[in-house]
Amino acid sequence: MTHFLDIHTTDASDLRSIIDNGIAMKQARAGKTKGALDADLPLAGHMVALIFEKPSTRTRVSFDVGVRQMGGQTMVLSGADMQLGHGETIADTARVLSRYVDLIMIRTFEEATLLEMAEYASVPVINGLTNRTHPCQIMADVMTFEEHNGPIKGKKVVWSGDGNNVFASFAHAAKQFEFDLVFTGPEPLDPEPALDGLYTIERNPDAAVAGADLVVTDTWVSMHDPQSARERRHNQLRGYQVNDELMSHAKDDALFMHCLPAHRDDEATSSVMDGPHSVIFDEAENRLHAQKAIMRHCLGV
Numbered sequence: 001m002t003h004f005l006d007i008h009t010t011d012a013s014d015l016r017s018i019i020d021n022g023i024a025m026k027q028a029r030a031g032k033t034k035g036a037l038d039a040d041l042p043l044a045g046h047m048v049a050l051i052f053e054k055p056s057t058r059t060r061v062s063f064d065v066g067v068r069q070m071g072g073q074t075m076v077l078s079g080a081d082m083q084l085g086h087g088e089t090i091a092d093t094a095r096v097l098s099r100y101v102d103l104i105m106i107r108t109f110e111e112a113t114l115l116e117m118a119e120y121a122s123v124p125v126i127n128g129l130t131n132r133t134h135p136c137q138i139m140a141d142v143m144t145f146e147e148h149n150g151p152i153k154g155k156k157v158v159w160s161g162d163g164n165n166v167f168a169s170f171a172h173a174a175k176q177f178e179f180d181l182v183f184t185g186p187e188p189l190d191p192e193p194a195l196d197g198l199y200t201i202e203r204n205p206d207a208a209v210a211g212a213d214l215v216v217t218d219t220w221v222s223m224h225d226p227q228s229a230r231e232r233r234h235n236q237l238r239g240y241q242v243n244d245e246l247m248s249h250a251k252d253d254a255l256f257m258h259c260l261p262a263h264r265d266d267e268a269t270s271s272v273m274d275g276p277h278s279v280i281f282d283e284a285e286n287r288l289h290a291q292k293a294i295m296r297h298c299l300g301v
């Protein structure tokens with residue numbers, strides 16, 4: 001069973017193949033309409049369940065479109081509308097769904113939910129974001145970096161802001177793809193200790209960004225964070241906003257990334273998001289291509 005649960009639990013050689021296949025599949029579709037079928041229809045005859053226990057725009061649409069382009073079929077399920085949201089166990093849900101579908105993608109809260117789904121499913125399970133990680137996003141981000149600026153190996157990537165789930169997958173990727181990752185943010189919002197050793201900390205954002213090849217940020221308040229923390233987080237993170245002044249410390253050809261959705265002029269200014277360094281919409285597009293390659297990896301097709 002080939003699940004895609006996290007970047008650190010997937011072989012580096014498989015991660016490399018996924019990126020390369022994503023780029024090749026993207027190139028093969030050049031000039032086609034979004035709904036056009038891929039030539040080889042690798043998911044023909046396959047049914048995919050997409051389960052969401054949290055909101056989503058990119059993950060929902062990119063997985064759905066990706067399956068259809070490859071000739072498969074999808075069902076998009078809201079966790080709240082399933083018996084899962086009303087007391088049925090994850091293990092029973094996994095065993096039942098495995099009788100109907102060939103692949104399960106789930107976006108959920110606790111990582112334990114994802115792991116239990118994977119343990120009891122007899123079909124591959126893909127992590128579409130948990131409170132702890134967001135591996136599909138970072139596969140799209142590595143693909144986007146390499147399309148624009150070549151191999152990410154040995155490059156300097158700087159994360160400015162909250163040490164959250166998206167950062168965690170960047171930390172896992174730093175080891176697997178061999179790039180240097182610097183975290184700059186306030187100490188109370190440091191990444192979880194399990195990630196120690198995968199990145200370095202520089203509290204001064206200007207010093208952190210000096211010579212960066214890539215600057216990344218994300219929302220200051222994630223979906224699993226209590227809204228009551230909003231004001232405190234804004235006060236803690238204001239000094240880590242990605243603005244033109246901060247970007248001026250990076251390399252001239254540095255890229256700026258944000259997984260989106262963004263709160264414009266909080267974690268990043270519109271001048272950066274819409275400026276010459278920004279590749280935020282390429283990242284969003286590449287969710288589609290990278291995830292198609294992830295699904296093929298999981299299904300062995």
Ligand code: CP
Pocket residue numbers: 055056057058059060129137259260261
């Ligand atoms: N970046 C991302 O996962 O976006 P959605 O929450 O819209 O899926």
Ligand code: NVA
Pocket residue numbers: 129164165166218219221222223224259260261
């Ligand atoms: N850190 C954000 C990412 C959203 C795609 C969250 O978990 O809400």
